[in-house]
Amino acid sequence: MGDYPSRSENAVTGDPGVAPRHTRAAGTGVSPSSYDEPPIGGGGALPRKKSFSMESGFRGLSVAAGAMVLVIIVAIAVFLISKAIPALGANTENFLTYTRWFPNESNPAFGIAALAFGTVLTSIIALIVAVPISLGIALFLSHYAPKSLATPLGFTIDLLAAVPSVVFGLWGRDVFQQPVNDFSVWLNKYFSWIPIFGGEGPFGQSIMLGGLVLAIMVLPIVTSLSREVFQQTPGMNEEAALALGATRWEMIRIAVIPYGRPGVIAAVMLGLGRALGETIALALTLGLVFNISFNIIEIGGNSVAANIATTFGEANETGRGALIASGLVLFAITLVVNMAARAIIYRRREFRDSAA
Amino acid sequence: MSLLERESAGVVMTPDNIRSKRLSVVVNFGIAVAALLLSAAIVLGTGIGNWVLVVVLGLAFYLLGLLFVASRVEGRRAGRDRMWKTLIYSACVLAILPLASVVWTLISKGYSRLDGNFFGSSMNNIGARDPDGGAYHAIIGTLEQVGIATLIAVPLGVLGAIYLVEYGRGKFATTVRFFVDVMTGIPSIVAGLFVLSFWVLIVSPWFNNGQPRFSGFAASLALTVLMLPTIVRSTEEMLRLVPGPLREGAYALGVPQWKTILRVVLPTALPGIVTGVMLAVARAAGETAPVLLVAGGAAAINFDPFAGNQSSLALFVYQQAGDASRYAPARAWTAALTLVAIVLILTVAAKLLARRNSLSK
Structure with a gap:
């Protein structure tokens, strides 16, 4: 334990000329256990390591804070499962395949089939619309725009990401619904032979409206991540392509896009994660109808997260458990999507530090 | 003789034919x-x-x-x-x-509705036919909830980032860093459900005679879950930018590591950390779903974040949007304008601060 030889040893072997201990210990050195006194005769200038110090305390605190993240993720899973199990036990229908939501009855019956379907369909529409546009903007910002234009435009896209989702929801319902409704009527008039544009109406608060609003919300995430990735293309690759006579687009196709592909895939998956978990914007723009229909322009659509927000108010204990169970499914799906995206990013070390 | 001369023998090079x-x-x-x-x-x-x-x-x-x-x-x-x-x-x-x-x-x-009445009154006793009513209670709620969430999340997040940068080595640190990134993608509604099942349904009955109780503090906890990974990530990036020689200089003077971190590393990275915190606060202020689930929303002013329902600006927008009164949309839009103004001012200020930060340039 002690870093120094004890004083008595010292007195005997190291300093034979010094008077024995008991003669100089008058007043202070009463006990032989006063190890804190440095040994006589120099050497051992380093302070002794204490069993508890600020250093180890601070270190422990920071380790605990780091571990807190893992604790929270585990705790989310544990508490959601613990509250979901009683409700799932009381369910009289199959939770995964039933399409209706009656958890507050005396015979609770609820399933997430329609909700999960709506969640996935709106997210897919959002990605189909948002990803090409995002990649276009990302390429514009990284390879076409002059710096004087790229900086403010990139700033604007970042601001788009900061606008709260409830504002997009309100805008989607009060402003965007009318043009989408007109567009739906037009689609229905000329393309009703395609099943997704069929039906007799009414149109408006549809999967398409929800999907398009989601697309606007996903756009900034995919754009800023892909821009980071495109900007990291090694200049040598680009210059080599240009030196071989490639046009700008050919240079992008043979140098920038192959290099950035993993990063773009990860960006799209992060956008998907955001789209899957979006709540309030969809609660305001979807028709909140419990059925599975591929028709994307008629009033209808629902999603797991939107259902939690809209039916939470009238839920009893089983109802709350049912909503928590559906939230657990959402948590699991987004966790898997996010982990896959992050794993892709981590495999390419060069993206790790900047493309957060 | 040379290749060039042989090729150019028949063709005269003019600006017209060398340019396509x-x-x-x-x-x-x-x-x-x-x-x-x-x-x-x-x-x-x-x-x-x-x-x-x-x-x-x-x-x-x-x-x-x-x-x-x-x-x-x-x-x-x-x-x-x-x-x-x-x-x-x-x-x-x-x-x-x-x-x-x-x-x-x-x-x-x-x-x-951008008038004094809107910012000075609550929705208490405001019926469907009353054109008045305001968001005072919601603004109070947003400030308290986001404030408490910041008080919890900032120390935790900065310490976590210090672990990742200064102490973390090996597998555990990699795992923590990975899950911090994964945690940024957790949907806000899931954070709300977590606090609902953990705090509101299990812990809060201990303080309330066995009855579960909504509170602004529960909303703060949910916002903390959402802010934490953002703060850890941005702080981590900033700490990594602090030059190694600064640390080595402190060690060489015999300063212990914890003091080096607190007195040398953190002050150097402070502007960047503040930027990250402001962005996280802006994100948290706009969250609706967690507040809806665990604070419940209220029409009256409630200054106490630890007891009773509370509203927030984002939740106010959502509730007014669903209200049937013909005066509700105006209130919803004015509240949305206020919310966006707060969020955008925070974001723009954070970005300007980041631009002036000497570390990241």
């Missing part, structure tokens, strides 16, 4: 006008749509015409290059449109 032919701007503009006219003639002539279809179809015709003409003049590869350039430019215009529309709507619709 370029499509002139006038022709480009002409194609655009022709495409728009053609599309307008088709669409309006047959009556299959309005001006939106004219623009969309016009763009398609323009792309085809450009591809054709540029291929003839400049070669196929250059033609394709022009087509993609046009597509990429139009993607930008397309993305600006919704943002412009949102900003315009916020200002034009939110302006009507």
Whole structure:
């Protein structure tokens, strides 16, 4: 334990000329256990390591804070499962395949089939619309725009990401619904032979409206991540392509896009994660109808997260458990999507530090 | 003799034949006008749509015409290059449109209730026929909830980042860093459900005679879950930018590591950390779902974040949006304008601070 030889040893072997201990210990050195006194005769200038110090305390605190993240993720899973199990036990229908939501009855019956379907369909529409546009903007910002234009435009896209989702929801319902409704009527008039544009109406608060609003919300995430990735293309690759006579687009196709592909895939998956978990914007723009229909322009659509927000108010204990169970499914799906995206990013070390 | 001389024997090099032919701007503009006219003639002539279809179809015709003409003049590869350039430019215009529309709507619709009454009164005793009512209680709620969440999340997040940068080595640190990134993607509604099942349903009955209780503090906990990974990530990036020689200088003077971190590393990285915290606060202030689930929302003013329902600005927007009163939309839009103003001011301030930060440049 002690870093120094004890004083008595010292007195005997190291300093034979010094008077024995008991003669100089008058007043202070009463006990032989006063190890804190440095040994006589120099050497051992380093302070002794204490069993508890600020250093180890601070270190422990920071380790605990780091571990807190893992604790929270585990705790989310544990508490959601613990509250979901009683409700799932009381369910009289199959939770995964039933399409209706009656958890507050005396015979609770609820399933997430329609909700999960709506969640996935709106997210897919959002990605189909948002990803090409995002990649276009990302390429514009990284390879076409002059710096004087790229900086403010990139700033604007970042601001788009900061606008709260409830504002997009309100805008989607009060402003965007009318043009989408007109567009739906037009689609229905000329393309009703395609099943997704069929039906007799009414149109408006549809999967398409929800999907398009989601697309606007996903756009900034995919754009800023892909821009980071495109900007990291090694200049040598680009210059080599240009030196071989490639046009700008050919240079992008043979140098920038192959290099950035993993990063773009990860960006799209992060956008998907955001789209899957979006709540309030969809609660305001979807028709909140419990059925599975591929028709994307008629009033209808629902999603797991939107259902939690809209039916939470009238839920009893089983109802709350049912909503928590559906939230657990959402948590699991987004966790898997996010982990896959992050794993892709981590495999390419060069993206790790900047493309957060 | 040499290759160059042999090749140039028959051809005289002039600026005209060493430069390839370029499509002139006038022709480009002409194609655009022709495409728009053609599309307008088709669409309006047959009556299959309005001006939106004219623009969309016009763009398609323009792309085809450009591809054709540029291929003839400049070669196929250059033609394709022009087509993609046009597509990429139009993607930008397309993305600006919704943002412009949102900003315009916020200002034009939110302006009507931007008065003292809105910021000075709550929704208590406001019926469907009352045009008054305001968001005072919601603003109080947002400030308290976000404030408490910041008080919890900032020390935790900064310490976590210190672990990742200064102490963390090996597998555990990699795992923590990975899950911090994963945690940024947790949906806000899941964070709300977590606090609902953990705090509201299990812990809060201990303090409330066995009855579960909504509170603003529960909302703060949910916001903490959402803010924590953002703060850890941005702080980590900033700490990594602190030059190693600064630390080594402190160690060489005999300063212990914890003191080096607190007195040398953190002050150096402080502007960047503040930027990250402000961005996290801006994100948390706009969250609706967790507040809806665990604070419940209220019409009256409640200063106590630890007891009783509380509202927040974002939740106020959502509830007014669902309200049947004909005065509700105006309140919703004004609250949305206030919320966006708060969030954007925080974001812009954070970005300006980041730009002045000497570390990241």
